[in-house]
Amino acid sequence: MEILIYGIVNSVILSLMALGFTLVYSISRLPNFAHGALYITSGYITWLFLNKFEGFPYPFAIIIGILITSIIGALIYRLVLIRIRGMEISEIIASYAIGLAMLEGLRWGGLRGMTFTLPTFMTGTVNIFGVDIDYQRIIIVGVGVSIFLLLYLFTHFNRIGLALRGIAQDERAAMMLGIDSDMTAVVSLAIGSGLAGFAAILLLPLGNIIVEVGYNVLIFAIAVCVIGGLGSWVGTIVASFIIGFAQILTEAFLSTHYQMVVALLAIIITLLIKPSGLFGKQKELEERV
Amino acid sequence: MEMMRKERIDRGIKVRTEGIYAISSMREILYLLGPRLLLIVGLISLPLVLELAPYWKRVVNIMCVYSLIALSFDFLANYVGLVCLGGAFFVGVGGYLAAIFNVYLSFPIYLSIPLATICGAIFCTLLILPCLPLRGVYFAIVTLMYPLFFTRVIEALNILGGTNGITGVDSFPNQYVEQYTIIIITLLFLFGMRRFVNQDIGLVLRGVKDNDQAVRASGISIAYMKTLAVFIASFMGCFAGAYIAHLYMWGGLSLFALDFSIIPIASVVIGGGGTLVGAIIGSVVLVPLSEILRAFGTFRIVIYCIILTLVIVFKSEGLMIYLQRKYHQFERWVKV
Numbered sequence: 001m002e003i004l005i006y007g008i009v010n011s012v013i014l015s016l017m018a019l020g021f022t023l024v025y026s027i028s029r030l031p032n033f034a035h036g037a038l039y040i041t042s043g044y045i046t047w048l049f050l051n052k053f054e055g056f057p058y059p060f061a062i063i064i065g066i067l068i069t070s071i072i073g074a075l076i077y078r079l080v081l082i083r084i085r086g087m088e089i090s091e092i093i094a095s096y097a098i099g100l101a102m103l104e105g106l107r108w109g110g111l112r113g114m115t116f117t118l119p120t121f122m123t124g125t126v127n128i129f130g131v132d133i134d135y136q137r138i139i140i141v142g143v144g145v146s147i148f149l150l151l152y153l154f155t156h157f158n159r160i161g162l163a164l165r166g167i168a169q170d171e172r173a174a175m176m177l178g179i180d181s182d183m184t185a186v187v188s189l190a191i192g193s194g195l196a197g198f199a200a201i202l203l204l205p206l207g208n209i210i211v212e213v214g215y216n217v218l219i220f221a222i223a224v225c226v227i228g229g230l231g232s233w234v235g236t237i238v239a240s241f242i243i244g245f246a247q248i249l250t251e252a253f254l255s256t257h258y259q260m261v262v263a264l265l266a267i268i269i270t271l272l273i274k275p276s277g278l279f280g281k282q283k284e285l286e287e288r289v
Numbered sequence: 290m291e292m293m294r295k296e297r298i299d300r301g302i303k304v305r306t307e308g309i310y311a312i313s314s315m316r317e318i319l320y321l322l323g324p325r326l327l328l329i330v331g332l333i334s335l336p337l338v339l340e341l342a343p344y345w346k347r348v349v350n351i352m353c354v355y356s357l358i359a360l361s362f363d364f365l366a367n368y369v370g371l372v373c374l375g376g377a378f379f380v381g382v383g384g385y386l387a388a389i390f391n392v393y394l395s396f397p398i399y400l401s402i403p404l405a406t407i408c409g410a411i412f413c414t415l416l417i418l419p420c421l422p423l424r425g426v427y428f429a430i431v432t433l434m435y436p437l438f439f440t441r442v443i444e445a446l447n448i449l450g451g452t453n454g455i456t457g458v459d460s461f462p463n464q465y466v467e468q469y470t471i472i473i474i475t476l477l478f479l480f481g482m483r484r485f486v487n488q489d490i491g492l493v494l495r496g497v498k499d500n501d502q503a504v505r506a507s508g509i510s511i512a513y514m515k516t517l518a519v520f521i522a523s524f525m526g527c528f529a530g531a532y533i534a535h536l537y538m539w540g541g542l543s544l545f546a547l548d549f550s551i552i553p554i555a556s557v558v559i560g561g562g563g564t565l566v567g568a569i570i571g572s573v574v575l576v577p578l579s580e581i582l583r584a585f586g587t588f589r590i591v592i593y594c595i596i597l598t599l600v601i602v603f604k605s606e607g608l609m610i611y612l613q614r615k616y617h618q619f620e621r622w623v624k625v
Contacts, residue, residue, distance in 0.1 A: 084602060092426060094602070096551075104594070267430075
């Protein structure tokens with residue numbers, strides 16, 4: 001029972017981490033390697049507002065943190081990625097370099113040690129089916145599921161959301177219908193970064209805000225996306241459940257050291273068996289050379 | 290009155306295309322050989338010049354190591370189309386193997402480095418083999434994972450010295466051997482690779498990058514070509530790793546560190562991708578810069594990344610191609 005409940009929590013955590021990355025990739029085909037950095041930045045900004053201004057209300061700090069992260073994401077596209085769009089190598093290197101600069105800059109700026117924590121929304125634990133679980137984790141699951149529903153509604157019943165899906169499905173046809181590809185890319189990066197920030201604020205209260213978390217988030221996000229098939233929503237959710245449960249199982253029967261090993265092994269095995277991921281749509285990759 | 294006009298030096302030498310020259314005098318030979326000789330003589334005489342500053346002699350070694358890794362990245366990314374973000378993987382494997390051969394099996398240094406290079410290259414190629422059908426982002430992601438994966442495995446299993454690493458690796462017999470080994474190997478690899486990519490096989494490799502279906506249609510096995518390319522690239526990387534293990538007399542987890550992945554990529558981008566020499570010029574610029582910035586700690590990675598991003602966005606051709614163009618545009622005054 002414990003495995004089941006913590007497995008679900010872990011899976012939702014993973015899918016939240018991956019959500020922003022997969023959204024950006026599915027819409028604008030940009031691998032946003034700055035994802036982990038945006039995650040940490042948002043947590044740091046929220047912390048900054050909470051601790052540097054006395055009595056700053058927590059909800060406002062959260063909103064500001066997420067907003068600033070979105071703006072940073074949009075700026076990354078507007079200033080840098082827009083100039084190198086389509087050159088895959090440059091996209092990867094540039095976004096990775098930006099992410100690295102942000103993370104190492106934060107580390108240099110004093111983001112070290114265990115002093116940086118965000119408060120949980122609610123303290124205390126509750127007993128579900130004989131398993132003790134704290135409120136924060138329940139909130140994570142609840143909010144995670146509702147975020148997925150909201151995104152579904154947004155992309156199916158909203159003008160901008162429909163435009164994003166149009167670009168994702170067929171860029172040329174969408175452009176012919178008057179949808180600006182650059183605009184949607186900016187929007188997608190803003191939303192994707194916002195989601196990274198949102199995930200950070202939900203998940204960071206469980207631990208400390210440290211730079212290494214940024215790298216781990218990037219790796220987990222990529223792992224989930226690659227296994228699910230880059231750019232596939234269903235794949236992301238399914239893959240995060242697979243990895244989530246696999247991790248909890250290894251934690252229960254081996255040790256926590258192996259968590260990352262499991263994720264990396266899962267990637268390698270998936271790519272061996274099905275290079276485009278479980279639900280990947282990219283035809284060219286299915287042709288094994 | 291005597292009329293003068295400007296004339297480009299390379300006009301008389303160049304025959305229709307780049308790379309084919311008609312030479313008629315010693316001066317023209319010198320014009321063509323100048324930059325190449327500058328690099329070779331410069332690198333070889335660097336340790337002698339720096340005799341006064343022993344600290345910087347060590348920087349030269351590191352510089353050459355990064356050049357080698359950058360060379361392997363450049364070759365894989367710009368000639369075969371495989372963007373390998375995990376240069377540290379090659380370095381780590383080479384370094385650990387050298388340490389194992391030297392400490393556990395007590396091979397002498399002149400055996401352990403070549404053995405580690407060859408075995409390491411085979412090992413890396415075998416591990417990357419399953420990922421070869423992947424392209425672009427996918428390959429980049431998987432290769433980024435490999436060094437992390439090995440770090441975690443070594444940490445988790447606590448093998449090969451665990452987090453402490455393998456200590457007590459032999460050092461080089463003396464400083465000159467230490468320096469000239471890496472300098473000469475770097476130069477050999479540089480000119481060897483230049484020759485290699487201009488042969489038929491290099492053409493096929495570029496074909497794999499641009500249109501692999503066409504290569505396959507010509508009856509050439511893409512898998513074989515890619516394997517060969519990865520073997521060559523990991524050969525260079527593993528040599529760099531084995532050398533570092535002996536230089537620091539230590540093989541540990543920091544061989545899989547991010548530095549070995551990011552600095553070579555930055556060097557290639559700054560030096561100019563696809564030129565091979567650019568990789569070396571890039572690290573000649575970046576590594577001393579990194580030494581100067583050492584006091585800033587992790588801030589130097591920030592500086593790197595900013596330089597890297599700026600170069601990618603505004604000057605994506607890189608230093609080498611820029612300098613080459615300027616060199617060919619030199620003019621002199623001649624009588625009409």
